[in-house]
Amino acid sequence: MAxxxxxxxxxxxxxxxxxxxxxxxxxxxxxxxxxIFAVSASEADQHLESKPVDVLLLGPQVRFMKSQFExxxxxxxxxxxxxxxxxxxxxxxxxxxxxxxxxxx
Numbered sequence: 001m002a003x004x005x006x007x008x009x010x011x012x013x014x015x016x017x018x019x020x021x022x023x024x025x026x027x028x029x030x031x032x033x034x035x036i037f038a039v040s041a042s043e044a045d046q047h048l049e050s051k052p053v054d055v056l057l058l059g060p061q062v063r064f065m066k067s068q069f070e071x072x073x074x075x076x077x078x079x080x081x082x083x084x085x086x087x088x089x090x091x092x093x094x095x096x097x098x099x100x101x102x103x104x105x
Contacts (some may be wrong), residue, residue: 003033005052006100008083009044009069010059019083022093023100034097041065045072053078055103057096060085079103 006023010016016038027034039047041082047053056078058066063082073080081103087095 003035004100004104005057006034006036006097007044007047007053007056008036008038008059008067009041009056009062010038011061012040015061016019016059017095019088019091019096020082022091023097026094026097030095030097032101036097044069048072048076048078055100057100060088085104 008016008020011057018076020036020038023035023036027036037047044056049055056069056073058069060083066080066082069080083096086092086097087099
């Protein structure tokens with residue numbers, strides 16, 4: 001399977017970095033090659049222009065930006081979803097990774 005790029009967007013990029021670490025561990029455990037990274041909402045556009053992204057997940061704290069991102073991502077065909085609040089709160093890397101995988105199929 002080709003390496004997948006998963007971008008997480010949150011308000012500052014800080015809280016989500018712990019989730020990224022847990023998702024990377026879950027991906028390694030599955031033998032999945034993935035580039036998983038978190039950026040702040042203000043940096044998201046730069047990253048979308050500079051690297052190919054397979055899926056974008058929004059942190060629950062920026063769910064209000066979903067329609068803005070949908071408009072930006074639709075022409076690129078990049079799937080988008082808001083991370084489940086319970087999984088985010090529990091920092092459940094496996095479940096959030098599974099959510100990202102289901103969007104990429």
